Amino acid sequence: MNLNDQRMLAEVLIWMYDKINKSALSSVVVSNGDFCRVNREKCSMGKAMIQILLRSEGEVQFKKFQVILLFAVLFNLSAMNAWAAQGQWASFIYLFQKSDALVDDSSTIGLANKISQISTGFSNDFKPQKGKTDTIHYIRVNDYLLKGESLAGKPFGLIRIESTDKKILDRYVESLADLVKDRFRLEARFAVTRQLNYTDADTLQRLKDNAPKRGNGEEQPNVVVFPLSKTAAWWGQTQEKRQNYFFENPALFGKDHIGHNGVGFKYIQHIFRKLYHSRFIDSKQDFMTYFEYADADASTFDALLSGLRNPGLNQEWEYVEEKPIVYGKRMATPEEMLKP
Numbered sequence: 001m002n003l004n005d006q007r008m009l010a011e012v013l014i015w016m017y018d019k020i021n022k023s024a025l026s027s028v029v030v031s032n033g034d035f036c037r038v039n040r041e042k043c044s045m046g047k048a049m050i051q052i053l054l055r056s057e058g059e060v061q062f063k064k065f066q067v068i069l070l071f072a073v074l075f076n077l078s079a080m081n082a083w084a085a086q087g088q089w090a091s092f093i094y095l096f097q098k099s100d101a102l103v104d105d106s107s108t109i110g111l112a113n114k115i116s117q118i119s120t121g122f123s124n125d126f127k128p129q130k131g132k133t134d135t136i137h138y139i140r141v142n143d144y145l146l147k148g149e150s151l152a153g154k155p156f157g158l159i160r161i162e163s164t165d166k167k168i169l170d171r172y173v174e175s176l177a178d179l180v181k182d183r184f185r186l187e188a189r190f191a192v193t194r195q196l197n198y199t200d201a202d203t204l205q206r207l208k209d210n211a212p213k214r215g216n217g218e219e220q221p222n223v224v225v226f227p228l229s230k231t232a233a234w235w236g237q238t239q240e241k242r243q244n245y246f247f248e249n250p251a252l253f254g255k256d257h258i259g260h261n262g263v264g265f266k267y268i269q270h271i272f273r274k275l276y277h278s279r280f281i282d283s284k285q286d287f288m289t290y291f292e293y294a295d296a297d298a299s300t301f302d303a304l305l306s307g308l309r310n311p312g313l314n315q316e317w318e319y320v321e322e323k324p325i326v327y328g329k330r331m332a333t334p335e336e337m338l339k340p
Contacts, residue, residue: 087193088133090162090276091169092225092288093176094155094187101183103156104340111180112335118175122161126217126332134163138337139223143327151324156184157337158225158326160290189227191276191288197239198246203261210268217330220272220292224301227285227323234319245316256312263307263314270297271304285323292330
């Protein structure tokens with residue numbers, strides 16, 4: 001059984017355990033709405049297994065099954081941890097200015113120095129260093145948009161931290177929240193990198209051959225942080241059906257269809273991209289997408305986003321629920337990030 005199959009089995013077992021024991025354990029993993037509504041096949045599988053046991057087993061045997069099921073749940077939860085552990089944890093920390101707080105040059109200098117002090121355990125990602133797993137990145141926010149429309153109350157700044165140990169991120173968010181509580185309200189979004197779902201060997205090779213080298217904050221100063229989710233209808237489809245949307249498939253979706261991957265490969269050499277997964281981790285979104293690019297490639301990024309949103313080219317986007325997008329600049333220090 002591969003890791004994805006084990007993860008899906010874990011969801012079924014957790015659903016079953018929840019129904020039998022009325023436990024809150026399912027909330028640990030199944031955090032994106034009604035499990036049965038979104039995952040009809042897995043829910044039906046769980047119901048069928050329970051009904052068989054109810055018909056065929058006496059109460060004593062059923063109690064034994066409850067114990068066995070609990071161990072199965074706990075064992076398969078390790079699949080969830082392994083699924084996350086394949087990559088790097090990240091927290092995107094949005095700093096929203098409080099309405100009654102004064103933020104000026106004199107107040108931000110002292111605060112920036114304190115942020116630098118609690119960030120000493122992280123490598124500054126303004127100039128990326130190979131082999132560093134605990135990194136921090138300061139982003140000055142220029143625009144805060146939802147489907148192209150400006151939103152009021154944009155974040156004052158955004159900090160992205162990464163580590164292979166989520167506890168390190170949790171401690172940092174807690175420390176930062178206490179440090180800035182008089183001036184800023186924090187919103188932390190968590191996610192993790194992992195293996196790509198909708199790829200094949202050829203796609204992986206093309207990614208390897210064409211992915212751009214990541215530049216530093218001077219070479220690629222622009223940042224886009226784009227959280228998004230997929231609809232219940234998307235997650236209700238099988239893996240095979242979902243994968244169809246990522247590849248060129250004019251027979252299914254029309255003559256102009258090139259799919260998500262096809263759109264991406266048109267611009268891949270100019271845009272650095274990193275995908276993080278939040279589903280089952282942070283209910284605010286299913287994915288965090290992160291981009292960096294040079295000033296000369298700003299129009300290229302706009303073309304990439306426009307292509308992904310074009311239903312003729314990429315019908316997958318009809319299942320996307322966009323969250324507010326941050327457009328910003330990479331900064332070398334907290335002081336630069338917080339400068340009014």
